[in-house]
Amino acid sequence: MHRTGSLLATVAHLALLGSIGIPVLIGIVTIAAVGVGTLVVLVGFLLLALAMLAMLGVAWFERERVAGLYGEPVPPAVWRESPRSDWLRVPHRLLRIVSDGEHWKALLSFFLASLFGAFTLPLLGLVGLGIPLALAGLGAAESIAIPLTTIAVPVAWAPLVGPLAFAAGVAGTIGLALAHRNITVGLLVPDERERLEGEARAERERRHGAVRAADFDRTRIERDLHDGVQPRLVSIAMQLGMARDKIESDPAAAMRLIDEAHASSKSAVTELRQVARGIHVAVLDDRGLDAAVSALAARSVVPVEIDARIEGRCSRDAETAVYFAIAEGITNAQKHARASRIRIAIRTRHAEGAPATLWARVEDDGVGGAERLPGGGIDGLAHRIAGVGGTLTLSSPAGGPTAIEVDVPCAS
Missing domain, CATH: 1.20.5 (Single alpha-helices involved in coiled-coils or other helix-helix interfaces)
Structure with a gap:
C-alpha cells in the first residue's frame, strides 16, 4: 500500500512539473540571458542576481520535494560565506553559493523531473482515452473520435485499441515514475557507502x-x-x-x-x-568565550571592536579552538599587518537539519599579504581547527584587508 501511494504521489508530481517545470526553467534562462546582454548597465547585474536567486529557490524546492516525496535524507544546502569585506561581499557570496555543485544537482533533478512530466501527461491521456474506447461497443456510434486529433477509431476496433492504450499509458507512466525515483534519489541522496x-x-x-x-x-x-x-x-x-x-x-x-x-x-x-x-585559558572556562576575547582585546595595542552574539556555551574544545583563532588573528594584525583597527565577530549558527556551529571572523585593515606557510602560525591554527572538525578560511589580498574566518561544531 505504501509503494502504491508513493507511486501515485510521484505521478501527481510528474504531472504538475510537466505543466509548470519547463516554463519555469525557460523563464530563469531568459532572465539570465537578458542580464548577460545588459551587463553594461546596472539592470544587467540585477537581472543576473534575480536569476541566481530563482535558481537557488528552484534547487531548494527540488530538495524539499524529493525529501518529502520519498522520505529520504536529502542533505540541506550549504550557504557559503564570502571572505571579502568590501562592497563585493554580497555578490561574491551569491556567486559562491550558486557555484556549489549540490545546487546544480538539484536543478538537474528538477529539469529531468519536468522532462519526465512532459512525457507523463500524454501517457495519462492514453489512460483516460483507453477506458471510453474499451466501452465504445456499448454505444450506437460507428466510430470514436480521439480528442485533440483528427483520428477516429471504428467501433469494431475500439474494444481492442482501448485496452491497449490503457495498458500502454499505465506501463509508461509507471516506468517514468520508477525512473524518476531512481534518478532523483541517486542525484540528491548520498550513497550509504x-x-x-x-x-x-x-x-x-x-x-x-x-x-x-x-x-x-x-x-x-x-x-x-x-x-x-x-x-x-x-x-x-x-x-x-x-x-x-x-x-x-x-x-x-x-x-x-x-x-x-x-x-x-x-x-x-x-x-x-x-x-x-597559550596552553590553557582559565577565564575561558570560568566566564566563557565572550569574556576571554574581551580580555584579549584589552591587551591589544591595536583598537579592537567586538560583536559577539553567542547563545549559551559550546564545548570546551570548540571554544578553545575559536579563542586561539581569534588570538592568532589579533597577534598577526599587531606584528605584521600594521593595522589600525581590528574587528571581531562571533556567532552561534543554526542550519536546518545540521548541528549548531560556533563561527568567528577576525578582520584587520592592515597591509594584507598573509599566507598559510607550513609550520607557521596560521598553519598550526588550521590544524587545530581541523582537529575539532571545523574549517578555517584565510583571505589576505595584497593591500588588505586580512580576514580569518573559522567555523567549528559546538559539540566538538
Whole structure:
C-alpha cells in the first residue's frame, strides 16, 4: 500500500512539473540571458542576481520535494560565506553559493523531473482515452473520435485499441515514475557507502589535524621556553652564584646582584604565565568565550571592536579552538599587518537539519599579504581547527584587508 501511494504521489508530481517545470526553467534562462546582454548597465547585474536567486529557490524546492516525496535524507544546502569585506561581499557570496555543485544537482533533478512530466501527461491521456474506447461497443456510434486529433477509431476496433492504450499509458507512466525515483534519489541522496567513506575520511583528517596541532603547540612551547624563560632562569642562577661569591667581600655588590635576580625572577614568572596562557585559558572556562576575547582585546595595542552574539556555551574544545583563532588573528594584525583597527565577530549558527556551529571572523585593515606557510602560525591554527572538525578560511589580498574566518561544531 505504501509503494502504491508513493507511486501515485510521484505521478501527481510528474504531472504538475510537466505543466509548470519547463516554463519555469525557460523563464530563469531568459532572465539570465537578458542580464548577460545588459551587463553594461546596472539592470544587467540585477537581472543576473534575480536569476541566481530563482535558481537557488528552484534547487531548494527540488530538495524539499524529493525529501518529502520519498522520505529520504536529502542533505540541506550549504550557504557559503564570502571572505571579502568590501562592497563585493554580497555578490561574491551569491556567486559562491550558486557555484556549489549540490545546487546544480538539484536543478538537474528538477529539469529531468519536468522532462519526465512532459512525457507523463500524454501517457495519462492514453489512460483516460483507453477506458471510453474499451466501452465504445456499448454505444450506437460507428466510430470514436480521439480528442485533440483528427483520428477516429471504428467501433469494431475500439474494444481492442482501448485496452491497449490503457495498458500502454499505465506501463509508461509507471516506468517514468520508477525512473524518476531512481534518478532523483541517486542525484540528491548520498550513497550509504560514500557517506561512510566520507565520514571515515573526515575523521582521519580530524585526527591528523589534531596531531599536527599538538606538534605545533609542543614546538611553540619548547621555543618559548628555550628563547625566553630558560635564558632568564640561567641568568638568575648566575646572578645568585656571583652574589654568593661576593657576599663577604663586597656585600653591596652582592645585594645589587640579588635585587637583579629578584627582578629577573618576576619577569620569568610573567613569561611562564604567558606560556601557560597559550596552553590553557582559565577565564575561558570560568566566564566563557565572550569574556576571554574581551580580555584579549584589552591587551591589544591595536583598537579592537567586538560583536559577539553567542547563545549559551559550546564545548570546551570548540571554544578553545575559536579563542586561539581569534588570538592568532589579533597577534598577526599587531606584528605584521600594521593595522589600525581590528574587528571581531562571533556567532552561534543554526542550519536546518545540521548541528549548531560556533563561527568567528577576525578582520584587520592592515597591509594584507598573509599566507598559510607550513609550520607557521596560521598553519598550526588550521590544524587545530581541523582537529575539532571545523574549517578555517584565510583571505589576505595584497593591500588588505586580512580576514580569518573559522567555523567549528559546538559539540566538538
